[in-house]
Amino acid sequence: MTLIPTQPQHLTQQQLERALWNAANALRGPVDPGDFKAYVFPVMFYKWICDTWIYEYNRSISEFDEDFVEDHTFQIPDGAHWADVINTPQNVGAKLADVLLRLVEANPEKLDGVFGDVNWANKERLPESALLELLDAFDRIKLDPSSISGDVLGSAYEYLLREFAEASGKKAGEFYTPRSVVHLLTKILDPKAGESVADPACGSAGILVEVSNAVRAGGGDPAQLRLYGQEINLTTSAIAKMNLYLHGAIDPHIYRGDTLRDPKLTVDGKLMRFDVTAANPPFSLQGWGADGWSADPWGRALGAVPPAKNGDYAWIQHMVSTMKDGTGRAGIIMPHGVLFRGGAEQKIRQELIERDLLEAVIGLPKNLFYSTSIPVCILVFRAEKPVERLGKVLFIDADRRFVPGKNQNTMSDDDIETVSIGYHTGLDVDGPDGVDVRLVDRTELAEHRYDLNIGLYIKRETAVEANVEEAIIRMREAADALDAARAALDEKLKAAGFDA
Template sequence: MADKTLTPHISPFTLESYLWGAATLLRGHIDAGDYKQFIFPLLFYKRLCDVYDEELALALKESGGDEEYALLPELHRFQIPEQAHWRMVRTQVKDVGKAIQDALRAIEAANPDTLYSVFGDAQWTNKDRLPDHMLRELIEHFSSQNLSLANCPEDELGVGYEFLIKKFADDSGHTAAEFYTNRTVVHLMTELLQPKSGESIYDPTCGSAGMLLSAVTHLKGRNKEWRNLRLFGQERNLLTSAIGRMNLFLHGLEDFNIVRGDTLSNPAFVAGDQLMRFDVVLANPPYSIKQWDREAWSADTWGRNIYGTPPQGRADYAFWQHIIKSMQAKSGRCAILFPHGVLFRNEELAMREKLVSHDVLECVLGLGPNLFYNSPMEACVVICRMHKPRERRNKVLLINAVNEVTRERAQSFLAEDHIQRIVAAYRAFDDEDGFGRVVSNEEIRQNNCNLSIPLYVRAPIQMAVNVSENQASYGASNLQQAIADWQKSSLALRTSMEELFKILNSINLKG
């Protein structure tokens, strides 16, 4: 049973200190990028055991001390074999890593339908990295708090888990983008799509499941039914997919399906010979990956190459086409976080022409710099809708929100007023000087299907308050504006020259 001397109900501050304190025990012994593969499984393991004990105590109380009744599987969310309980590992003095590994595998085996491989594949028995004394310190640290539901409700532990994910992302350098997307951007994307109760939500590159979780948070914040959401995700990395599953479990979610695997080469969610279709797709695909099977895509079994085959060095349009093929015909809508290059790169022009002709592109939203994790690059969000309202057909809303960003303590994020301004512009779907413009598909074709936002929307000049901090951002924005102006003037010059040649030819023919 859990320690009875522990203080009930953990405050948010205490919880954060407790969670990050576990990571500090590893500092100097293993790389910061590797903290997550040990800390997350131990946290989840401790939570499972404490909740099991809580359920057991309640059943004993209700049954007047009937232990046989209290141990019935149906009275417990997850099964914890006696030999795999936290208290057994806590007594281990030698070969602590092996004891932890055996316990985790036993719990996975006892819950094959829900917890299969949920603890990842960390090398617990590598004593060169994690000697017994260090693991004992970790076990004792986690033992200092009781993580029962009464002491730490699901929403509060979920917030703490997200805090820990972000802290690990901060410490992980360039690899952070593999499992973490700026949560303020995720919040914006969810607000734009407005998930509804009962809908299916899909993320083909789900990382730590932050986007799936955002749909739940969206409905909870509006006091709407969220338990009937159907959540689906696929993630190539085993540890990251495990982190995502643990994240949803710790938030009290059970009706979800996160599968490990490569979405492009082996999509997990299929029905017969077709991809499953979803109401909402939220995604931040890996940026321009080079290692993917382009040849297989050119004759894709699932018919996802509706616009063509992307170049080997940039799989962005492969993910984009996969997402479009994964949307419901009527209710399907998506928000995808991309680098700006997808809007204007020449090597993807033919696919972009077909995308525009398909008339599923509804909005192109340009965001400010540093919102891709640990990268100064500016990001964009593209919104597609399979069944656009009549008044939005053959039109695209372009929003230049490059200045809607806040930077504090070397972190960039979207403040709530930024999010509300962008969402309001999207819902209005109208021109707003210096911020947004509705452009016809025909005008986009006249611009050679270049979707670079400054071609259509000139950003207003802003006075920088913190010039030293933001001048790189404004410089990038001004450069993009200059390039866009050059592209537009070049297009106008080319058009004028073509008209002139037509006139000269006409004169020559008459002569």
């Protein structure tokens, strides 16, 4: 047995990020920047698997003088190593496609679906010259544990996600949630080692990664977490799996599919229940499956069926239905419209409030997201609320807590800590840039017909500005109602023999 030659490089965070971005730029021209992720991440992940295999092989030789193949994180079949691809003289795309397929076959439970659906052999879509340049860029760096720590590698992966989000503009919302928002959501839900955590709209798994980081930072063992996710997009679900592995997750469970129509996180014919559920679902989703919701076999239609043209409350109903009795809590990022829209959504709000499941409404600053400039909120639900919050809902107005940015605003660590303190203590955090907090009794919510507009309960001089979105939404609702009334009148006139 002999060691396999390797050259540890010990790249800094900045050096690795520069190298990875150079690799992505190898595709510029033939590949749209919005699609970089579909090509770069599988190659990066494959290189990491191969470099880690060599690292584990050499460690076994050094420590035991023999190769314990079963100890490898991933099994690599003969002829499927990085060197086998990089040294292929021609038709490299076809070779890479074959190698990735064989890797999946050798590690079906871990790697099924992880490499996406790119046709690597299609030279029209990806010229061989561009692929060779991409492979060469990764060939110049080592991604094994002796060269790069897991934290540095994971942070570099997050860097690429941010850069791809910038490059793809509005498409970014499909797979990237701003880290400051994710960090705040995680501090509010306070996950612990040993708990089960799920994200039913997981995107690139940023929330699940942040949960692991939070447990580690708190002195817990993230390996004891049970992480689950579901994502409808094939490429994005693959990115999620890679992201979790690169951040050190041991056995993440990421499923591809439509959560509202076909939830995959089930057991014995019932929805799985979790200690923590957190998500940033797609806002105002149309065509989400309202037709079958009243007879939903999973029993998620709490209060009413959400509007067919807006699935916000379907996500809320789903996540509330997956909270574990006793310990379960859920945090959901939503547009402010969920707080005050009428009709079926009002009925659902009433149901959730009367069941005493809604714990907090947290209004965040505007322009935090790539996909929308509107302000968003976090809704916090608990299966069992603290005694002092029974029959009440905590309102937090944090729209002043942000750092202005060129393209998007962000929240600093101090902003996040300030809002977190307001949530956990239920007290105002004083100062001109503090947060306003108020615990509101359920009877007062009923007096306002279960309208949760923050401005109704927390008065500020800037309330007029904060209510712009509400005015726009109510105007659109009125216009839609008028259109529906006109259509109904036209039908009645036609039925009576009058031509419109």
